Amino acid sequence: MRAVVIEKPGTINTTTVEDPAPGPRDVVLEVSGVGICGTDLHVLDGDLEGSEYPIIPGHEFAGTVVAAGSAVEKLAVGDRVAVDPNLFCGECHYCRIGRGNLCERYNAMGVIRTPGATAEYCAVPEGNCYPIPEGVELEHAPLIEPLSCAVHGFDLLPGRVGEHYLVYGAGTMGLMMAQLARFAGAASVEVVDINADRLGVAERLAADRTATSADDLDRPEGWEVVVDCTGAVPAIEDGLTRVRKGGTFQVFGVAPEQATASFSPFRVYKDEITIVGSMAVLHSFGRAVELLARKVIDPEVMISHSFGLDGYADAVDRFRRGAGRKLQIRPGA
Ligand SMILES: NC(=O)c1ccc[n+]([C@@H]2O[C@H](COP(=O)([O-])OP(=O)(O)OC[C@H]3O[C@@H](n4cnc5c(N)ncnc54)[C@H](O)[C@@H]3O)[C@@H](O)[C@H]2O)c1
Ligand SMILES: [Zn+2]
Ligand SMILES: [Zn+2]
Structure with a gap:
């Protein structure tokens, strides 16, 4: 063959x-x-x-x-x-x-x-x-x-209806995650991608709003669920700061094996942030x-x-x- x-x-x-x-x-x-x-x-x-x-x-x-x-x-x-x-x-x-x-x-x-x-x-x-x-x-x-x-990733999220989701990355995986969030009863779904060409499809499929930076989405209180579907350290570091008190950050994207990212352990403690991975x-x-x-x-x-x-x-x-x-x-x- x-x-x-x-x-x-x-x-x-x-x-x-x-x-x-x-x-x-x-x-x-x-x-x-x-x-x-x-x-x-x-x-x-x-x-x-x-x-x-x-x-x-x-x-x-x-x-x-x-x-x-x-x-x-x-x-x-x-x-x-x-x-x-x-x-x-x-x-x-x-x-x-x-x-x-x-x-x-x-x-x-x-x-x-x-x-x-x-x-x-x-x-x-x-x-x-x-x-x-x-x-x-x-x-x-x-x-x-x-x-x-993506369904396995979703299994590891709290899965409460009526919450706000922010997805980093509008590639196949980010688009799937956004569509699942909408189907699962999110109050809103928003998508960030630095590649502006990818945002139109995200809006067509699932997103209420999209942006090249979460700053433009104007939600100072943060999102209950933030999912990284980029594997890019800058997205992960930014995304962790966007999680609402009591919320969840998911590392779904695959970062390079040697990469490290910075976050505030104080904030994770004080605001009871959950950080969760998802593998295959x-x-x-x-x-x-x-x-x-x-x-x-x-x-x-x-x-x-x-x-x-x-x-x-x-x-x-x-x-x-x-x-x-x-x-x-x-x-x-
Ligand atoms: N956890 C799992 O089981 C699992 C399964 C499949 C894929 N993945 C991983 O999920 C990730 C996404 O997969 P994909 O096929 O959608 O990839 P993709 O390359 O098509 O999409 C990634 C998107 O992230 C965007 N991006 C890059 N840096 C960014 C930043 N700093 N801020 C915002 N957006 C940024 C890119 O512009 C791109 O559109 C990959 O890392 C992949 O390896 C994980
Ligand atoms: Zn694959
Ligand atoms: Zn085994």
């Missing part, structure tokens, strides 16, 4: 590799689409702890079952599925306490050790597959994985399937461009420039 292979950090090769064969409890998918996100850049740049090379990238994907292993029970050839790419060991301390996303042997398809989906075909465990409901287009289903990250997917994939089917996010707007396998390097360049929103590779195109 044709596949994109990251041979080593910095080297992308679109080439022919052996077709995947399903293990007894695996299915093979014909990949319909695979989204590109910041994690793929980390795999490509070699700055993610634990990634092994060569690797086929791609962890946000969906497809149609074309072969099933001998012990597959629920899926059959022709089924359309989205795939949770996270692979937890099930045995370590964190898996045993129900926090598999913190697994000591954390693995994810296309990210750490197991081949991903930027290829014509991909073998996946049946247990990681979620049938795509009728009415959801196959080409929209790769949005389920990033949405399931935990018990949230199935809900993301339903939320997409319920049209809580607008897939037509969220996916801005698609490319064939040969367009992978172009897609990565475009993503680095912040041009468009979710970029998709469609291996069959």
Whole structure:
């Protein structure tokens, strides 16, 4: 089959590799689409702890079952599925306490050790597959994985209705978070991005107001919930000062591993600020399937461009420039 292979950090090769064969409890998918996100850049740049090379990238994907292993029970050839790419060991301390996303042997398809989906075909465990409901287009289903990250992030917020939300970053993740906040009963949703070109879409999808600086939003008392979806230290430092007394700040964006940020511990103590992280997917994939089917996010707007396998390097360049929103590779195109 044709596949994109990251041979080593910095080297992308679109080439022919052996077709995947399903293990007894695996299915093979014909990949319909695979989204590109910041994690793929980390795999490509070699700055993610634990990634092994060569690797086929791609962890946000969906497809149609074309072969099933001998012990597959629920899926059959022709089924359309989205795939949770996270692979937890099930045995370590964190898996045993129900926090598999913190697994000591954390693995994810296309990210750490197991081949991903930027290829014509991909073998996946049946247990990681979620049938795509009728009415959801196959080409929209790769949005389920990033949405399931946003749903997990939301699980770690207080989730009270009638509160004010401020989201930093109007990329795919910030837009998803803003749409979830609106759906979950926020009193208001506001979005800050230093890239003014991205603000119009945020307003179209979910935001009451947007700005390139939170100063322009004029809420001196602050926001009950502030979510960083940039991973940028200046945004994180600014965002922490915007949290209302008793409020919550979420570090959802992925900052560089060595980065540090400053905040006032006195203020965190005195105003009882909660600071909470959020890492990937935990018990949230199935809900993301339903939320997409319920049209809580607008897939037509969220996916801005698609490319064939040969367009992978172009897609990565475009993503680095912040041009468009979710970029998709469609291996069959
Ligand atoms: N926690 C998780 O499970 C999880 C899952 C997926 C992605 N992420 C992370 O979420 C972040 C967002 O992902 P994305 O795909 O939307 O990325 P993106 O690059 O498309 O969007 C980030 C946005 O942040 C804006 N930005 C940068 N610095 C800023 C600043 N100082 N103030 C305001 N805005 C600023 C950029 O202009 C850009 O529009 C990334 O760090 C990504 O790695 C986390
Ligand atoms: Zn991703
Ligand atoms: Zn584990």
